[in-house]
Amino acid sequence: MALTGDLVTLHVNGIRYLEKAPLPYWLAAASFRTFGFNTFAVHLPQAIGVLLLALLGFRWAERAFDVRTAFYTGLGILTSAGVFLFTRIFIPEVLLSFFLCAALYLLLRSLDEASSSVKSGTFSSAAYAYLMWTALALAVLTKGLVALVFFGGAGIAYLVITGEYKRWLTLKPFTGLLLFLAIAAPWHILAGLRNTGGMNGHGFFWFYFINEHFLRFLGKRYPKDYNKLPGYLFWSLHIVWLFPWSLFIPAAVVVAAKRWKARGAAFRFRLKPLSFNGQTVLLLALYSAFVLVFFSISTNQEYYTFPAYLSLLILLAAALNLAERGYAEDSTSRRWINFAHAAYAVVGIGVSITLAYGLWRSRHIPFVPDIGDMLAHRDVGNYTLSMSHLFDLTDSSFAALRLPASLAAITFAIGPSIAWLLRKKRRHLAATAAIALTSTVFLIAAHIAFVRFGTMMSSENFAAKIQQLEASGAISPQSEVLMYGDQAYGSSIPFYLGKTVYLVEGRSTSMLFGSTFPDAPHIFLSNADLLNEWGHGPRKVLFVPLEKRDIVDQLLGSDKVLLLDNSGKALYTDRPLDH
Known part of the structure; x- marks a missing residue:
């Protein structure tokens, strides 16, 4: 727009x-x-x-x-x-x-x-x-x-x-x-x-x-x-x-x-x-x-x-x-508020122990910035549920999450107990504020963790790689960028590149209905089209999501040059670099 x-x-x-x-x-x-x-x-x-x-x-x-x-x-x-x-x-x-x-x-x-x-x-x-x-x-x-x-x-x-x-x-x-x-x-x-x-x-x-x-x-x-x-x-x-x-x-x-x-x-x-x-x-x-x-x-x-x-x-x-x-006079209200704090403390202790255990198991594993290489890729809900990737965490992934995991573990070990202690002293405003502060610090830790997940959840680094290769003269700015599968697999690429990306076997989901209009641009390619054009005409740069790696490797065989491999996703080209 x-x-x-x-x-x-x-x-x-x-x-x-x-x-x-x-x-x-x-x-x-x-x-x-x-x-x-x-x-x-x-x-x-x-x-x-x-x-x-x-x-x-x-x-x-x-x-x-x-x-x-x-x-x-x-x-x-x-x-x-x-x-x-x-x-x-x-x-x-x-x-x-x-x-x-x-x-x-x-x-x-x-x-x-x-x-x-x-x-x-x-x-x-x-x-x-x-x-x-x-x-x-x-x-x-x-x-x-x-x-x-x-x-x-x-x-x-x-x-x-x-x-x-x-x-x-x-x-x-x-x-x-x-x-x-x-x-x-x-x-x-x-x-x-x-x-x-x-x-x-x-x-x-x-x-x-x-x-x-x-x-x-x-x-x-x-x-x-x-x-x-x-x-x-x-x-x-x-x-x-x-x-x-x-x-x-x-x-x-x-x-x-x-x-x-x-x-x-x-x-x-x-x-x-x-x-x-x-x-x-x-x-x-x-x-x-x-x-x-x-x-x-x-x-x-x-x-x-x-x-x-x-x-x-x-x-x-x-x-x-x-x-x-009614906390002082009403025993029922007092009991249920204390129940909430007890539950919060139990959750906090459980989270702290879990995170501490994960950190302990990963203590000898070196830090790896690409967390995608250490995830299980369980494909929960076929990744159509927005939180599916949380099930991909493995023990070794804690090596890339030490800072946020440590911050969250300390916060949950201390925060709920402080809030409960303040409640016992009938300092209600301070107790509720302590709950909010605990949540705030935890969400900061979660934000840091999401940043570490960035290479897996986004494809911005692949767009940056293409821009870097173009700027260095390794590939021509006129190279054609392709993506295998649905655009949702790598929607960051056309956003950051600011140009049309061709989709191979990607006429699906949100792109399907719009593709049936007579004026739809010809950006959809089949496997046969890819094979016919691969290695011919302008240089082809192909982004492949993890879910499609086996298909593309079987389709193209050894007739490809790997430019970037990150979080299970790959960037291929059809000929050696210009420089």
Whole structure:
């Protein structure tokens, strides 16, 4: 988009890319134009999204509860494992989460402002309603129609349960819908008009709305390039994604049950009038449940439930704050908070011992910067799950991870115990801050480890090798760069080279539908094409991922020159270097 100026049709390596909504790519294109083509520019919108999500959580929790709950909510967003993991990759979930939660918050603010005799908001009820429709439109432009499903499911259920549906005109449904369409509809219409005549006569409308939304939900999307977590993993892994704050889930359940019982049966079935506090709890509980149940039925990846993280963390922060208040007098709250700290300490000791054991086993192994050579390559989930590579770790890989492993081991050996000691002394704010600090240091160690994994997870070094050879005159800048297999195996190469890359047997997954349009560039080669052109015409430079090494070695035999071998991936050329 930044290069072509076409803000309607996305392209990957010259091929139409019609799977995704455009807003994250608009933001990235604007960042490229401002900061240049680099990884900082790619990640900047994601980082801003995390900051906005934390600020939204703080503001919502402060208004609904108090400042300490708001502070805990902000800490939760900034130190949760899932938020850290799933914003390191270019996916729209953090932006979707921000816009959806903003729309829900604005829904409550609009209704609350309309019913209040004393105006306490910055804007009028109508202004909050129009901002709600704007946020919802931006959510649709971020992830598609699933934003309407989540907002509509939670919002309608809330209005019906509370009886607020009687005041539906407060939300400006007619003029607000016009505003929503004015923001969200133009791109969809233009994309449909400009992208017709694809696979079997299908265009954008069929591919985007039917294939990418409806058929994906049913698990019948074509092509099938995704996986689904087993039910027990889908639910239990949220303990990991919300860690360390998920340790307080039992305490939160106990607090919620006690407050529910205390309200009495009469209120229990009337559910109104609710304070903004009660409105928030009900709406966030409905929204969280809707997102989690939806993706437990649908096909899913680990990060699909990211939009529920903020709502869950606000509820956990509120429950933790209430449990802290009752810590001295309420033995039940005290017991479950201590249970959370005990679990944290056990986890910390277990992690420390495991890491220490791995470091001890690798003590005689020299440091090797290419961690890919020391991994098991177990191919868990066919690497269609985003965390599959974590299962590749071997004992010897600790030789390349000594610094982050040592930092994490020390942190988990000390941090949970300090937090528990502070809790015992009833220094609750300090105890919770100690948990957040422990998580922060651990995430720094995890970041260092991910950097060490860079050579395996990215192909930037292969692009750098090609640029180095071109700069030295060893190969000509007019050399043709090829990649074996799907572009996802080495998407860093065309990004860093900034030029078209030919794909051998790579007409698959996200490249498949766009390749069927008549104007698709001829970048797809077969094995026969590779053999016919190898050694003829301009020099060929072929990138081969680990998964395809055996195929290519059998195909080309000895008729190739190895330029780089790294993390099991290889870079070949079809003739000796020029110098």
